[in-house]
Amino acid sequence: MSKETIQSLAEAEYKHGWVSNVDADQLPPGLSEDIVRAISAKKNEPEWLTEWRLKAYRHWLTMTEPEWQKPKYPKIDYQGIIYYSAPKKKPTVTSLNEVDPELLETFEKLGISLDEQKRLTGVAVDAVFDSVSVKTTFREELSKQGIIFCSFSEAVTDHPEIVRKHLGSVVPFTDNYFAALNSAVFSDGSFCYIPPGVRCPMELSTYFRINSAGTGQFERTLLIADEGAYVSYLEGCTAPQRDENQLHAAVVELVALKGAHIKYSTVQNWYPGDKDGKGGVFNFVTKRGLAHENAKVSWTQVETGSAITWKYPSCILRGDNSVGEFYSVAMTRDRQMADTGTKMIHIGRNTRSTIISKGISAGHGDQTYRGQVKILKGATGARNFSACDSLLLGDKCGAHTFPYIESQNSTAVIEHEASTSKISDEQVFFLRQRGLSEEDAVSMIVNGFCKDVLSELPMEFAVEAQKLLGLKLEGAVG
């Protein structure tokens, strides 16, 4: 591959950078017990939740910021962050016509027109715009089946018993530094409950955006699939261009009860900073699923944005015969860094897990796969397969693989393999000789490299993800 190709690959502009001026109702920057109380009060939360937040906040104060990760970042000033910002005109709408036209336009730019999606694809979108859910579609249709799909705050008001039972059961606030912070100050998020035996008739979807300058986004998602239920959940993100680093510390909790199946897919394309590494989003997320007996939790992610991506969507395979899956494509370019992977904790008997991770690094991009497979003593007959492949484009990027494999059961079978390579000149030559341009050739090879993961995405998303990868590789014609 030529130098220019790599150069242009690495330099294609971020396409979703703009700021929309929606009036925001903000709390002053800074973090204290008062702020936590104020957030809670603004959201009319019950006493128990306020207390839970405060407990999390007090615990957070006792913790120190981790520093074992590979990507290093300048110290975050937690007192400089605005912890609550909500669009002032909170619309209560039943149809798209009533939504702030500027908002609609924003979504239009993102290519996720609610209107179109509603009509053509049947995807229900819970659009999260700077922390407050402004619109929920298809809710009525879902509620006929007993499915609850709403914003987190609504769930707290309408279904406190379910929220209270499961909140923090998978990711307790003591879990890690950023989970504790999130638990204290989370503004909103999505909530979903699928009743026993129900197969959710459509892909549930939510789009996150970070908008107001200096607003840290602290989403909280709780998804519960009751016995024998099935749900496929999509999460996609783009963020406007900013110079200041923005912290995003979300928590996602999945509970798959007996025989349930949760499929959680993410496409992430937040602002990665400019080509010198200025600005960009810090994406520090805690995602974890708990699988009970015969349940299945499946994570699929395509990570192309953010200055730093630092997340390990994990599965706790507590029930016998439960299954965990992790499929990931991570792409870093310019000065982007990613430290991502998964944890598969095998507790129950005959638990199975699969990890497929593909990393693509270009420019000065640096990425790390860090994964843990832990087979506990009682996990008789556990099975794991992991494959982590890295593709390097250019001689300034880095790719690292740090698997942790811990086996305490002799009947467990664990396999791990990893490889690192570059796109060979022969491959590119072959495709060019067949009439493809160099850019198309590279794009095709990268898409082929990621195929195992992309094919796991739901149809609608697979298209978007492929486009996104293509977009990221754009400018490759030398």
Add this chain to the structure above:
Amino acid sequence: MTIQTENPLQSLIDAHTAGKAEPAWLSELRADAADSFAALGVPTVRHEEWRYTSLKSLLALKLAPAAHAAVLDADLKPYFIAGADDIRLVFVNGHFDAALSKLPTLPQGLLVAPLSSQFRTDDEGLPSKLARYADHHAQPFTALNMALFSDGAYIRAGRDAQLETPVHVLYVATAPQATAPRTLLLAGENAGLTLIESFVGLGKAAGFCDAVCEIVLQQGAHVQHTRLLRDGVAHHIGWNEVRQDRDSNYTHNSISLQAQLARNDVNVMLTGEGANCTLHGLVLGAGSAHVDNHIIVDHVRPRCVSKQLYRSVVDERARSVFSGKVIVRPGAAGTDAQQQNNNLLLSDDARADTKPQLEIYCDDVKCSHGATSGQLDAAAVFFLRSRGLDVQQARNVLTYAFANEIIEQVTIEPVRAHLEDVMRQRFHGLLGD
């Protein structure tokens, strides 16, 4: 690094350094190392490089500083390697034992001697070589070794010097003492050397051995290094520091046959183009053994080849740890690095943790690693049973076959034969003898 509030090992240093008549360069080195050990402290499991290995049992030991003891030739008999014992250095509790050693006259350009004999006489500059490779400012146990060590093997081959006969160095401990043996091997341009290090504990010596081995290969040199942890090794921490210049070739075989708590570090820096390094390891763990193999291969220059193959068999409550890291520095194009770790768990109380790691900063590389962990194949056991073997025999045959793949890699014929014997005894009566 986490510093222990109480560090019982510290007192050993104080006892050791008192009243030594040594050359100034050595005393300075010792003092420096002692300072850095005090500063670094003993790592705990909260330290990433020690997360699977707790040193609590080591710190609980009541250790005395190493002292002389008489050992009979007969006691060591099982540890001599027939056919590879013509050059032999025996150190008992850290002190050179001339009676047990064999030091024939060597051709020009070759030197095999205890380090202590060269402190004052060596004109080739031992002061500029000893402790210059293994960094005692970063590694607490390398620092402790430097502060505590009294003697060790010194092997040197000048340009083009070839020593066909293997050099066998036996480090023997007889009592619950803290010993700190140190090996220094310098292979000049195109020189060839074979080194065997055996660590043996006699009787019920629940001691602590803190070993350091520095090996330097100059352009085109060949070194084969075999490291055997034999019986009675209670607590062993060994650091092997290897530097390889252009087109040199280094082979390392690490065989841990029986150890209560062992940690083997191999740190290879490929500082010359086209260097080649091959590392093999075998762990046989039973009882409450804990063996931790820790490897770093650092590809600094282009076109180097490295290969790691480590296997462990853990039975009863034994635990094995493998942590292998390959670093490919920017500009180290044409690197070919392979890493493989296979673990066989024979009991439900056994445990295997593995951490094969790649850290790559260059695109023109071929790097791969693989790790597996599992039990014996039920179909294979069944097949052998259908041929008339009982369960235990069948399991032993398969385990032997799994482990023997590492033994087969040992290219020094007498050592391999010796190890095969030891293995047969371990899997007694199962192979028709």
